[in-house]
Amino acid sequence: MKSHLILLLIVAMFFVVTKSEDVTKTKQHSQHNHNIDGDHSLRNKRSPKKYNxxxxxxxxxxxxxxxxxxxxxxxxxxxxxxxxxxxxxxxxxxxxxEQGTAKYGLTEFADMTTTEYKMRTGLLYDPDNNDIGNPIANIPNIDLPKEFDWRTKNVITEVKDQGTCGSCWAFSTVGNIEGLHAIKAGQLEEYSEQELVDCDTLDKGCQGGLMDNAYKAIDQLGGLELESEYPYEAHKDKCSIDKSKIRVKVKGGIDFPKNETAMALWLVKNGPISIGLNANAMMFYKGGISHPWKLLCRPGAIDHGVLIVGFGVAEFPVYNKTLPYWIIKNSWGKNWGEQGYYRIYRGTNACGVSEMASSAVLE
Known part of the structure; x- marks a missing residue:
């Protein structure tokens, strides 16, 4: 009887050990399969979000x-x-x-039509009639660093919000001038977008405009006031510029060749760059390095003015891949994107980033 009980105990222990080994093997197999299914490419290292x-x-x-x-x-x-x-x-x-690492999801624009969404942009770009006649920027002959970010050098103001006014062009222009002045004078100041919305007769206020036009308008107006003196209202009002309060002056603008390396070289040496791009993918952007399929973000369909403040490279050694990107300051508040910023792939004219790059020239 005693020997029979001992035999039953040994058999029971055998099944417990065997079951434990099977569970361990199953977990290892499951983890291995997860890595194969989930990480077989850079884009699919996480399953793309799909709404049911x-x-x-x-x-x-x-x-x-x-x-x-x-x-x-x-x-x-x-x-x-x-x-x-x-x-x-x-x-x-x-x-x-998506060809980069960006995630797209439900943003504040998710119940808007494309037409309604365009009210949050405002760039009046016409590829067939876009000859402003500005001189081309002189590109410096310097070594290009792997990464560079003007935000770390106290020359970029806080992210602003244009609201439902199509004044992206004004925010891009003013952001460029704020950066250039901070680099030149060693003092960061916020200038007035509302002055441009109200007083720039070359552009159309909340109905849209162009950064190249705005440089000329600022020159004609005599300069820009501080944001605190001429605060933003998100609608066009009567021009009330006080020329005694002008803080920065501009003498026209320059345009860039459609070359992203040239743009990066100039940015490192001189400051942030105003650009136009196709904002289609930005409508639902949540974060990451955006590299949309070209048919979903055509370079020729530019509709939004923003500001390049830097660039970098994301490395993925396991996949032997790198993702160079631009750092872009948007004007939809800090709750959008990456605390108000957008990263987009650099080097392929993604969404038209090099189509109409420009900068003011300070007096």
């Missing part, structure tokens, strides 16, 4: 709470819901086709 349209009603309710939406009536709510569902498909396509 069957859950669109739930997603829409969450969206309304997060962004404090309160629609006028049921008709308006249903209209916004249909737009929201359509935008979910766009987000899924952006994530599916």
């Amino acid at each position: 349209l069957k859950k669109s009603e739930h997603l829409f309710e969450k969206f309304q709470k997060k962004f404090y939406r309160n629609y006028e009536n049921e008709f308006e709510k249903q209209k916004r819901y249909q737009i929201f569902k359509s935008n979910l498909l766009k987000i899924n396509q952006l994530n599916k086709r």
